[in-house]
Amino acid sequence: MKKLVIPVLALSAACQSPARQTPDEVSVSAKETTVAAASSKGFAREPSTVWEYLHAKYDANGDDAVALEEYDRGEGAFARLDGDRDGRITASDFRTGGGMMEDMLAFMAQMLVMQLFDDGVDSDLLHIAELEEAVGMLDVNFDGAVDVEELSGRIAALGDSDDGMLRTMLSRRDPYETLASVIDEDGDGALGRMELLDYFIRNDDGDMLWESEGRSSDAEEGERPPITSGVAEGEWAPDFELAPPTGGDRIRLSSFRGSKPVALIFGSYT
Amino acid sequence: MWRTYRDEVEFFVVYIREAHPLDGYSPLGGDGHPIVEDPQDLSERNRVAKTCSTRLALEPMPMLVDDVDDVVGDAYAAHPDRIYLVGRDGRVSYRGGEGPFLFDPGELETAIRLELSTF
Known part of the structure; x- marks a missing residue:
């Protein structure tokens, strides 16, 4: 749910294909079971719907349903995906269209x-x-x-x-x-x-x-520390050291102090 | 904007926790929206970040990835997305509104020009 004034995430709206799961990635992130073997054959085409994605990744016994045993991300997530609460994740759990x-x-x-x-x-x-x-x-x-x-x-x-x-x-x-x-x-x-x-x-x-500050519908209250309202203007920017996704040298924010301003654009793909 | 100011300002896209992972509380996916399950370790998140960077043509702007403990994202209350400008002095000179509605790159540009003009 993104307003389309945003460069990073607006582009995501225009992006037609979802994150590619290559055969290697699927077999690395799934358990070492027949699921990995079956889906590591690769997708004939990229999954364009949530159900296609889940079906391809988890439906080990090919019964067009994902059972809890076939899913490896926890009961909480399973329950959230099982929209009609029939104990299985199936195509009927997902609305079509709208998006x-x-x-x-x-x-x-x-x-x-x-x-x-x-x-x-x-x-x-x-x-x-x-x-x-x-x-x-x-x-x-x-x-x-x-x-x-x-x-x-x-x-x-x-x-x-x-x-x-x-x-x-x-x-x-x-x-x-x-x-x-x-x-x-x-x-x-x-x-x-x-x-x-x-x-x-x-x-x-x-x-x-409905929290007026830090409005977030995906915050797991009770499971993570309270979200502050960030860092106010004039306060010290919290220092950190992070690496690029492809690996390589970590970069420390404070290394630019005294030489250049640093623009930080926080976001994610979804 | 990046191209204009890149010599005078360091830009980083900081990749943080997925806003709408498939297995989260407000999932989005399909119909043009990327399908992503919540990365459970840094290498998974790096993979998604790299895909995002490529798919959204963010390269060559440098990207850094927050670890899955979300320490940096939480410290900056950056979820789901937000812009900050850290001044030369190490203090926050601009804090953007919380995304998605208040995420405004135009404000960043104004802040950059202000920062660069005051010495």
């Missing part, structure tokens, strides 16, 4: 839901009770749904937000449309109470978490 656009919409919808329904008491969390209360207050005609008119006041208020990201988003796409595209399952143009609850449940396990 990045769909994910971008999902991200925007989540942000909007937080902004529109949060009661501001504990601003990092949206509890299901807050959502219900908000719906109760907004649904002035008691039809069990929030429609565009009922939401219009709050949407208008969003425009006054000092959150730059939010304002950018609002200027690019109609917020109600974004919400409806993700939440309105029966297509009646309104956000039904049940649809909102379903949406909430699909997107979290009790509370929707």
Whole structure:
């Protein structure tokens, strides 16, 4: 889910083929089992979908499903991939089409839901009770749904937000449309109470978490140290020594002190 | 921008933790988005970083790879992506907003020009 103003990651959006898994790489990173032997024959063509990739890499017994025994990255990851929770990773666990656009919409919808329904008491969390209360207050005609008119006041208020990201988003796409595209399952143009609850449940396990600083939906809370808000301007840049991906000499940041400024562009492929 | 300023400013792409690995909490993959499982050791991450560098035509801008303990990425709160400019004096002279929405190379250029003009 990347806004396409970014050089590094925008190029990734334009990039048609995913990371190549050469036969050597597959056999090195997979276990030394028949999986490695089968997939080391190489791909006839590069996998272009997630299912193709997983199927080629892990389906050792060729039953068009990846079982937990065939997967070597842990039960947590397995469960996340097993979308329909049938205990196996199969093609039906993956949506077709949509892709990045769909994910971008999902991200925007989540942000909007937080902004529109949060009661501001504990601003990092949206509890299901807050959502219900908000719906109760907004649904002035008691039809069990929030429609565009009922939401219009709050949407208008969003425009006054000092959150730059939010304002950018609002200027690019109609917020109600974004919400409806993700939440309105029966297509009646309104956000039904049940649809909102379903949406909430699909997107979290009790509370929707939204950190205003260090916003990150892939942070594994509890598993890694808290993410700071980085290094403020004027503070010393934390020194480090890292190597290029192809090996070679490590480079120390402080080696440039006194001679040249250093621009650091942090990012990843996905 | 790199070509313009490369003699006066050191540029590094610092490759950090995957933002959307397939086996992570917000996976993306397919439909033009790269399919990457979360690298579990430095050599795996180096491989992905190299692929990224090639595929996104980042070469010849130098790239450095953060180790899988993500120490550098965490210290700079760099996830999922972010730009910093470290001044000649070793202090941060520009800290970009957090990506993806606030990642703004234009701001970096402004910061570079400011840094180079003040001595």
